[in-house]
Amino acid sequence: xxxxxxxxxxxxxxxxxxxxxxxxxxxxxxxxxxxxxxxxxxxxxxxxxxxxxxxxxxxxxxxxxxxxxxxxxxxxxxxxxxxxxxxxxxxxxxxxxxxxxxxxxxxxxxxxxxxxxxxxxxxxxxxxxxxxxxxxxxxxxxxxxxxxxxxxxxxxxxxxxxxxxxxxx
Amino acid sequence: xxxxxxxxxxxxxxxxxxxxxxxxxxxxxxxxxxxxxxxxxxxxxxxxxxxxxxxxxxxxxxxxxxxxxxxxxxxxxxxxxxxxxxxxxxxxxxxxxxxxxxxxxxxxxxxxxxxxxxxxxxxxxxxxxxxxxxxxxxxxxxxxxxxxxxxxxxxxxxxxxxxxxxxxxxxxxxxxxxxxxxxxxxxxxxxxxxxxxxxxxxxxxxxxxxxxxxxxxxxxxxxxxxxxxxxxxxxxxxxxxxxxxxxxxxxxxxxxxxxxxxxxxxxxxxxxxxxxxxxxxxxxxxxxxxxxxxxxxxxxxxxxxxxxxxxxxxxxxxxxxxxxxxxxxxxxxxxxxxxxxxxxxxxxxxxxxxxxxxxxxxxxxxxxxxxxxxxxxxxxxxxxxxxxxxxxxxxxxxxxxxxxxxxxxxxxxxxxxxxxx
Numbered sequence: 001x002x003x004x005x006x007x008x009x010x011x012x013x014x015x016x017x018x019x020x021x022x023x024x025x026x027x028x029x030x031x032x033x034x035x036x037x038x039x040x041x042x043x044x045x046x047x048x049x050x051x052x053x054x055x056x057x058x059x060x061x062x063x064x065x066x067x068x069x070x071x072x073x074x075x076x077x078x079x080x081x082x083x084x085x086x087x088x089x090x091x092x093x094x095x096x097x098x099x100x101x102x103x104x105x106x107x108x109x110x111x112x113x114x115x116x117x118x119x120x121x122x123x124x125x126x127x128x129x130x131x132x133x134x135x136x137x138x139x140x141x142x143x144x145x146x147x148x149x150x151x152x153x154x155x156x157x158x159x160x161x162x163x164x165x166x167x168x169x
Numbered sequence: 170x171x172x173x174x175x176x177x178x179x180x181x182x183x184x185x186x187x188x189x190x191x192x193x194x195x196x197x198x199x200x201x202x203x204x205x206x207x208x209x210x211x212x213x214x215x216x217x218x219x220x221x222x223x224x225x226x227x228x229x230x231x232x233x234x235x236x237x238x239x240x241x242x243x244x245x246x247x248x249x250x251x252x253x254x255x256x257x258x259x260x261x262x263x264x265x266x267x268x269x270x271x272x273x274x275x276x277x278x279x280x281x282x283x284x285x286x287x288x289x290x291x292x293x294x295x296x297x298x299x300x301x302x303x304x305x306x307x308x309x310x311x312x313x314x315x316x317x318x319x320x321x322x323x324x325x326x327x328x329x330x331x332x333x334x335x336x337x338x339x340x341x342x343x344x345x346x347x348x349x350x351x352x353x354x355x356x357x358x359x360x361x362x363x364x365x366x367x368x369x370x371x372x373x374x375x376x377x378x379x380x381x382x383x384x385x386x387x388x389x390x391x392x393x394x395x396x397x398x399x400x401x402x403x404x405x406x407x408x409x410x411x412x413x414x415x416x417x418x419x420x421x422x423x424x425x426x427x428x429x430x431x432x433x434x435x436x437x438x439x440x441x442x443x444x445x446x447x448x449x450x451x452x453x454x455x456x457x458x459x460x461x462x463x464x465x466x467x468x469x470x471x472x473x474x475x476x477x478x479x480x481x482x483x484x485x486x487x488x489x490x491x492x493x494x495x496x497x498x499x500x501x502x503x504x505x506x507x508x509x510x511x512x513x514x515x516x517x518x519x520x521x522x523x524x525x526x527x528x529x530x531x532x533x534x535x536x537x538x539x540x541x542x543x544x545x546x547x548x549x550x551x552x553x554x555x556x557x558x559x560x561x562x563x564x565x566x567x568x569x570x571x572x573x574x575x576x577x578x579x580x581x582x583x584x585x586x587x588x589x590x
Contacts, residue, residue, distance in 0.1 A: 020197035027177035110194040
């Protein structure tokens with residue numbers, strides 16, 4: 001409880017809020033999503049995983065994400081992208097960038113890592129084909145067999161030989 | 170990792186929900202100077218929503234259009250949160266004690282009631298009934314000490330086998346109207362009886378007939394003082410709970426005596442009101458102001474003028490937020506000018522730390538420094554991925570084994586099922 005005095009001095013501090021979110025994520029059972037800071041020293045960079053929702057074409061697949069928080073979080077949205085290649089109409093296959101309104105202009109300070117990861121999880125099964133980043137995926141969406149084929153061609157399981165952590169940093 | 174008080178500290182969902190409902194959805198902390206947005210009615214810490222309103226002009230929860238003029242201090246909520254802050258640690262302690270007791274008596278009650286299957290009510294061993302049994306059993310011990318006429322309920326030397334049956338009667342009588350029962354054997358709740366019960370609020374021993382006036386009086390009127398004071402360990406625990414509860418009520422009641430009085434106004438000397446802000450500060454249009462004028466604004470608030478123009482504006486803006494936010498609190502909870510400046514400094518220090526700690530600039534350095542480690546991990550991973558088949562001996566679940574965290578990346582988030590344990 002040594003931190004309580006510091007917390008009392010700085011209400012609304014970013015680190016406090018992030019530790020709070022971490023605690024909530026750890027204590028709540030949100031099936032198929034998880035997130036952790038990449039290192040103990042830096043709460044501003046997290047790694048997350050999303051499992052494809054059951055009953056969708058993404059079922060059984062797991063995707064690693066990287067989440068980085070701006071210094072004025074939660075007033076500004078975190079930057080989230082897919083580290084695992086994700087063939088999806090609203091995800092850029094090469095960079096992992098995500099096109100989702102709540103991560104841009106529709107962000108609100110009451111959202112959290114948990115709510116965003118849940119939104120992304122449901123986005124997997126319900127893409128917004130009206131404004132695609134990956135037009136190829138948007139066009140293929142209507143033919144599931146072909147879509148699954150392309151999805152699996154690009155997919156890389158989480159514990160692949162080349163962990164993104166080793167490549168990226 | 171630091172210790173973060175949050176709703177999950179509590180063992181039961183009802184207390185978790187209570188704690189969660191008193192937290193700002195922006196910062197996740199217990200409300201600090203809560204304001205309500207007129208229009209939609211959502212509540213946030215004043216500081217939180219004032220920071221939000223600098224960028225957006227809507228409610229963070231429902232996106233209804235709003236502005237600073239729509240903020241109203243929610244003084245009732247402020248009081249509730251203040252009382253809860255004081256009560257929280259006590260409730261937490263009590264909830265945990267109760268859980269351990271329940272777990273313990275759960276085991277013992279289960280043992281005792283198994284042979285007595287002819288008595289279904291007492292044989293139900295849900296955690297809550299076990300807990301109430303435990304409490305009632307304590308009660309029974311006391312009653313045997315006093316002269317009350319209802320004591321016939323309890324025989325002098327209850328055998329473990331007989332006990333649960335007796336206990337359940339007292340328990341039912343105690344709950345009274347809450348739990349009407351058609352059991353013909355039941356002893357009806359008699360408001361005029363001399364039975365002594367534990368007050369559910371303060372734990373004091375109170376005659377049943379005066380329990381309502383006692384609770385109505387805020388647990389001050391004890392009715393008739395207990396005739397005997399048992400020195401048994403259970404009594405000691407009971408007394409402990411009593412002082413805990415009474416300190417909770419003391420905290421809300423405004424009495425400034427007692428050991429827990431530090432919650433009041435942080436013990437500040439309020440004799441000089443000039444140290445506490447009373448006037449709201451207006452937003453400035455920094456773009457049209459000259460450097461000199463901005464410095465002037467800072468000087469008016471006794472703020473430092475170090476750094477460049479950008480730093481001055483940032484400093485003044487944030488000072489306005491915390492200054493106006495503290496005005497949304499009750500007088501006794503407001504920060505003094507000195508404290509506001511301290512808070513501002515703390516905020517600036519934290520802001521200054523951020524870019525460095527984000528570590529974006531030294532990626533190359535970091536990669537170089539840890540290159541050996543990465544290579545080692547990659548090699549280890551390669552070795553590991555070759556191993557599993559013989560270890561698992563079933564190729565069918567190889568997809569499963571891929572998901573389990575291996576030493577490849579020690580920072581891989583564990584799946585949520587694993588985290589809960």
